[in-house]
Amino acid sequence: MQVKNSVEKIPRVPPAISNIQVNCCLNPKCRNFQQHPSVPDPNIKRRNTDDQYRVSGSGEAKRLYCKLCGSNCSLKSNLATDREYRRITKDFERAGRVFCSNEVCENQQHSFQVHPYRYQRRGKAPSGNQRVSCKQCGASMVLSDHRRTSSRKQTYKDLSVFRMLVNQAHLRGMARVTNTSPQWIYQAIDRIYRQCVAFSAHRERKLPKALKDRKLNVAVDQQLFTINWSNRKDRRLTVIPATTSVDNRTRFAFGAHLSFDGSLLREDLEDAAAACGDNAKPSWAREHAQYWLEMDYQYSLQKALERKVRKRNKVPVPESAKSLASEPMTKDHKLPDHGSQVHAAYTLLAHFRYLAELFQDAKFIQFSMDREGGITRAYMSAFADRVIKGDCLGFLVKYKKGLGNDHRRTLVGKGVSKLYELAGYEVHDYMEANTLKAQHLETLLSDDYPDQWVDNPFHGITTPLQSTQLITTNKLPSKRRLSWLHLFSSLHGVDSLFNATRRSLSYLERAISKESNEGRAWTGKAPYDASMITRVLEIHRCYYNYLKIGNDGKTPAMRIGVAAAPLKFEGVMYFNSFIK
Incomplete structure (x- = not known):
């Protein structure tokens, strides 16, 4: 009986929290775009609404439909979005401060x-x-x-651990070189992580001022990280995505947010969810909607089996089943043993809200995004006001992965031949080549379908067979400008960071599947605790932004304007926020 009452009191749609409402029309051409739906009192029996929305379905399959344009979306918790935003920005706001x-x-x-x-x-x-x-x-x-405590010993070795960590050294190798134990290396990584967070937060609080009146070209994508199994009797892997954004021009990484909360134990989460009645509610109406519960995992396994049957029978996937396809859980996966995994959709929503705070004074923003589930919604909900003004445009980008180097070089050669065909001679000037490419892309654009997929015939070695699509906007730029935007839409910046992360950190090196392991991926260098991924990701981001020098002799931080010169490892490790 109590379960029935809790279900009856569930609101029509999740109410707005801190002016955050992610459940609304996502079509910028509609006059109902980003208009909040009304949320009547759930205790009133007759609940008439005067908005332009209707709700269809029930439970997890409940969706919000716009009456004017017909666009629809699954329901998400605004409370969970706000809490996830506060989680990923907590270090940025509080690090190095009292x-x-x-x-x-x-x-x-x-x-x-x-x-x-x-x-x-x-x-x-x-x-x-x-x-x-x-x-x-x-x-x-x-x-x-904050760098000095009485419990620390041999901390002068932290500098060596920092250097080795970002240069492919593994944990036991660092312990042998420093003549310490693996346990001490873990403690050293914790100290380095706290230093990197404090240093990065101190510098990146200046980012909004540095980005004022600038044009940005930001690439956003997700990278998957694997946690090793710790029990031979249970060899299922834990896969956790990290949402990352990088400026394509300066290569500055704005954030790498892992969908994982190490401060909350799964046992405590399950107990808290049971105490507040979350187990009897749909995911969007829960108190802890951003976290994966055991019931979510079982539900995902059921949906994965249904998708497998549909694929075998060639049956199309309904809209209600597409929301879970972005973070599939199968029988070969499990939730982390330590800490709580966050739904990737909420990390995306929070990540874009974090970017909106950083870019509030930027002159123009172009987003290049991979086709992740929920990424368009996260972009629209965070940058709705700028989309309406027309000074923010988003593009979806796709290209062929898995091609060999010979095939890639062949495609690059075809692109060079195409450019020679357009010019009539061999073009060496960078601006002249880009002008010819943009003019050719302009001929491929349609007046009737500006949001069509545009195939770029000028292949890059890292982006072969690339296609881009403009996300619907109410203020369409001219065809000439749109052709240039298509030309510079790319995931190269974020892909370069992903490659550097895999190459620099042996901790996060991609595992190799072998026939002897029956296709299971496992490597002894991979972490057993997802909290370590959070730490080494932030350490590498600090190194990548402030210490790693490019071919032009500058770091990404110098190019974007938050550093005057390349830093050394000592500059980060000996940084003290209490000394001005």
């Missing part, structure tokens, strides 16, 4: 570094560090150097 230690105090959200007038200096602590007290509640804090 907040009031009282959890119920108002100054828990106001740091001493940003709001010094909210705190009072109270002399020095016995350690010699500055002591401050909160003017609101009187709690006392010490501005300690």
Whole structure:
């Protein structure tokens, strides 16, 4: 009876949270675009609505339809989107800063570094560090150097571990070189991670100012990482995606957010979900909608089996089943043993909202996105106001993967021959070649179907047989400008980061399947805990942005304007946010 009452009180659609409403029309040409649906009181028996939406289906298959244009979308929790956004931005906001230690105090959200007038200096602590007290509640804090604690020993070796970690050294190899134990290496990686987070946050808080009035070309994609099995009796793998965005021009990586929360144990999550009645609700109406529960895993296995049957019988997949296809769980996969996995759709929604905060003062933004499930929705919900203005355009990009180098070179040769055919002579000038390419792409564009797929005949060695598609917009640019945008739509920036991640970190090197393992992928270098992926991803992102020098002698941070010169490993490891 209690389950029935909890179902009856579920709202028509998830209510908006912190002005976040991801359940609305996604068609920019519709006047109902991004208009919030009404959410009547679920306790009222007769719930008439005066909006331009209708809801169809029930439970997990419930969808929201626009009455004006017919576009539809599955329901997602706004509360879960907001919480996931806060999770991925927590380090960015709080790293290297001191907040009031009282959890119920108002100054828990106001740091001493940003709001010094909210705190009072109270002399020095016995350690010699500055002591401050909160003017609101009187709690006392010490501005300690976060790099130095009494429990740390042999920390001078952290610098060597940092260098080896981003240069293909594996854990036991680092332990042998430093004459330490694997346990000490894990502790060193934790310390390096905290330093990299504090350093990156300190620099990237300046990004909105550095990006003001700039034109951006941002590539967004997801990369899958595998966790080794820890029990021979259960050899299922854990696969977790990370949402990453990179500027194609400067190669600066804005974020690599793993769909994983290491601070929440699965047992505690399941207990909390059962206590608040989540097990009796559809996923979009749950208190913990962003996390994978055991019931989600079982439901995904059932849907995977249904998709397999449909594929065998050549039956088309219905709309209600496509939402789970972006992060499939099969009998060969399992949820992580430690920590809680997050639904990739919510990480995408949160990631684009994070980008919207960074790019708020940019002059123009062009997104090049892989065809991940839910990526168009995440882009539209975060950049709706800029899409309406016309200063933000999104493109879907696809190209042929798995081709051999000989085949790729053949395609590149065909592209060069095509350019020679257009010019009548061999073109060496970069701008002249791009002008000819854009003019040719302009002839391929249709006046009636501007959102068609456009095949680029000028193949790149890393992007063979590439095609691009403009995501529907209400303000269509001219054909000439659109041809240039198609030409520069590419995932090359984010693919380069993915390749560098696999090549630089032996921890994340792609596993090789063998016949002796019955096709199962396993490597002794891969992590057994997903929290380590979060750490090494952030460490490598810091190294990639601020330390790794390109062929032009600059780092991505120098090109984008948050660094004046290449940094050294010592600059990150000895960084102290409390010293100005």
